[in-house]
Amino acid sequence: MKSKRPSVTQNRTRPSTGATRGASVTRRPERPPEPDANRQQGAVQRKRGFTDKFDAYMAHHSTSAIDSLLRLLATPFQSLMTWLVIAIAVAIPAALYIGFANLQQLGENWEGSSQVSVFLRPETSDAKAEDMRTKLAARADIAKVVYVSPAQGLAEFKAQSGLGEVVDSLEKNPLPGTLLVTPRLQNGSDAAITSLEQSLLADPAVADVRLDMQWVKRLQQLMMLGKKMVFGLGGLLALGVLLVIGNTIRLSIENRRDEILVVKLVGGTDSYVARPFLYTGLWYGIGGGLLALIVLGIGFYWVSSTAEQLAALYQSNFRLQGLGFFGSMQLVLLAGLTGLLGAWIAVVRHLIQIQPR
Amino acid sequence: MIRFDNVSKRYDNGFEALSRINFLVEPGEMLFLTGHSGAGKSTLMKLIMQMEKPSNGQITVDGQDLNRMPSSQVPYYRRNIGVVFQNHQLLFDRSVFDNVALPLQIAGLPHHEIGRRVRAALDKVSLLEKERLNPIVLSGGEQQRVGIARAVVNKPTMLLADEPTGNLDPELSEEIMTLFRQFNEVGVTILIASHDVELLKRMNKRILGLVEGKLVHDGVLW
Numbered sequence: 001m002k003s004k005r006p007s008v009t010q011n012r013t014r015p016s017t018g019a020t021r022g023a024s025v026t027r028r029p030e031r032p033p034e035p036d037a038n039r040q041q042g043a044v045q046r047k048r049g050f051t052d053k054f055d056a057y058m059a060h061h062s063t064s065a066i067d068s069l070l071r072l073l074a075t076p077f078q079s080l081m082t083w084l085v086i087a088i089a090v091a092i093p094a095a096l097y098i099g100f101a102n103l104q105q106l107g108e109n110w111e112g113s114s115q116v117s118v119f120l121r122p123e124t125s126d127a128k129a130e131d132m133r134t135k136l137a138a139r140a141d142i143a144k145v146v147y148v149s150p151a152q153g154l155a156e157f158k159a160q161s162g163l164g165e166v167v168d169s170l171e172k173n174p175l176p177g178t179l180l181v182t183p184r185l186q187n188g189s190d191a192a193i194t195s196l197e198q199s200l201l202a203d204p205a206v207a208d209v210r211l212d213m214q215w216v217k218r219l220q221q222l223m224m225l226g227k228k229m230v231f232g233l234g235g236l237l238a239l240g241v242l243l244v245i246g247n248t249i250r251l252s253i254e255n256r257r258d259e260i261l262v263v264k265l266v267g268g269t270d271s272y273v274a275r276p277f278l279y280t281g282l283w284y285g286i287g288g289g290l291l292a293l294i295v296l297g298i299g300f301y302w303v304s305s306t307a308e309q310l311a312a313l314y315q316s317n318f319r320l321q322g323l324g325f326f327g328s329m330q331l332v333l334l335a336g337l338t339g340l341l342g343a344w345i346a347v348v349r350h351l352i353q354i355q356p357r
Numbered sequence: 358m359i360r361f362d363n364v365s366k367r368y369d370n371g372f373e374a375l376s377r378i379n380f381l382v383e384p385g386e387m388l389f390l391t392g393h394s395g396a397g398k399s400t401l402m403k404l405i406m407q408m409e410k411p412s413n414g415q416i417t418v419d420g421q422d423l424n425r426m427p428s429s430q431v432p433y434y435r436r437n438i439g440v441v442f443q444n445h446q447l448l449f450d451r452s453v454f455d456n457v458a459l460p461l462q463i464a465g466l467p468h469h470e471i472g473r474r475v476r477a478a479l480d481k482v483s484l485l486e487k488e489r490l491n492p493i494v495l496s497g498g499e500q501q502r503v504g505i506a507r508a509v510v511n512k513p514t515m516l517l518a519d520e521p522t523g524n525l526d527p528e529l530s531e532e533i534m535t536l537f538r539q540f541n542e543v544g545v546t547i548l549i550a551s552h553d554v555e556l557l558k559r560m561n562k563r564i565l566g567l568v569e570g571k572l573v574h575d576g577v578l579w
Contacts, residue, residue, distance in 0.1 A: 052465075052467060055467065059468070060462070259450070262448060263459065264432070265440060265446070266435065266511075267511075268432060269432040269433075272463055355408070
């Protein structure tokens with residue numbers, strides 16, 4: 001039905017057909033389908049070395065890889081959409097992860113300061129406070145005690161808070177004298193800290209005792225919770241990526257159904273047929289991962305200057321930490337593997353079902 | 358080469374396409390399979406190609422019992438059989454050369470070997486000068502010849518053709534038949550399904566005649 005008409009004329013008017021056939025008879029000895037040559041070749045084919053087979057296997061891998069990438073680039077808009085979807089799904093948990101990693105870094109900086117602040121009653125004199133300081137410093141469970149007088153405290157506050165003018169306008173120093181006690185702790189056990197706290201509170205000159213440790217611990221617990229949520233969210237979004245890639249691969253399998261049938265009919269194994277699709281999935285994942293890195297880079301640049309300004313206000317030399325080179329590579333690799341897995345699921349579910357009938 | 362022992366095929370919908378078929382094809386034989394459409398020609402071909410499994414009976418091809426062949430072996434088994442389809446099953450997203458090269462790429466032949474063999478096969482069907490074209494621009498007869506080149510490029514021991522001249526005029530079918538005869542002369546076993554009675558008479562080869570899934574004739578003409 002396609003084009004019988006031109007074929008007839010073409011073949012009838014072509015004088016070469018007969019001539020070629022005549023020539024083919026004279027050249028027959030070197031023709032491939034010669035019976036002897038056939039058998040010989042067959043034997044040669046079977047004897048083909050492992051290296052040859054391996055080369056061909058590798059060659060198919062590289063052609064599949066290149067072909068599938070070119071196919072993706074041949075439909076740039078469509079591919080970009082898929083890549084963006086993956087990039088967003090990857091970037092969200094990665095950004096949260098970076099955020100928590102930075103918070104944790106902040107927390108770790110403070111963790112060393114397992115300080116106990118002992119606030120003295122306002123009427124306590126400097127001499128009395130100094131006396132307490134030496135007594136406390138002599139205790140076995142205390143490593144170091146520093147006395148900060150109300151005047152010193154005010155000066156420090158003025159310098160660090162940026163509220164100097166407000167402080168100046170105060171008629172009277174509102175700050176109490178403070179003893180900064182660094183406990184000598186082997187493992188920082190809660191019981192030891194609590195007993196220290198109790199004994200410090202027993203002194204009538206002490207107004208209040210604050211454990212700096214506690215809020216560091218609370219922060220840590222909060223961050224553990226946050227991290228779990230990031231992993232949960234990451235898992236959900238990875239599932240989303242799997243589904244997106246799986247579905248995209250399913251469509252491209254359907255599009256190439258005819259080709260798959262022919263390949264299977266002429267002896268293509270399932271893994272041969274599957275290979276290009278697995279590479280397509282890998283490319284989707286890697287492309288999405290790279291795009292996610294770009295998105296993260298832009299976001300990082302956007303946030304980091306603000307974060308540094310904020311840190312400067314807190315007299316901190318804190319710097320926002322990004323993913324770094326290895327972290328970035330891991331992200332891309334992880335995205336690539338997710339893509340591969342998504343493609344594999346689609347291939348197992350759909351490709352194997354396509355059988356010549 | 359091909360042996361059918363009491364082979365029946367009943368499809369899931371209860372239709373019995375083949376019932377109790379027995380025949381033996383010797384290596385190097387060329388024979389025809391004929392019958393009206395629905396008589397079971399295609400089913401018989403599909404059984405040999407392992408596209409379908411028989412409901413009953415045993416099929417042996419080249420000494421291998423097809424019932425006992427694990428499905429992982431089927432691709433390798435198919436590489437020894439060339440198939441020509443009525444609708445040629447060419448891929449229109451690649452050139453004539455790449456279409457013919459497909460079985461060799463699948464078999465994992467080295468690059469230079471593929472080029473050599475594809476050109477030899479295309480030369481055989483007189484289409485060497487069209488290797489760069491997309492098969493969609495070729496005529497029906499030329500497309501069929503590309504299909505034949507693809508079927509023989511891997512030097513199969515057996516060639517199956519399902520209505521290879523189905524929609525070609527007598528002159529073109531004669532050309533295709535000459536090609537098949539040439540392959541047969543060099544030792545390839547050839548089984549051709551055709552309902553073209555005139556063609557069968559001209560060829561004067563052994564004929565298997567199917568009527569409603571039963572083998573009613575086996576021999577030269579009737």
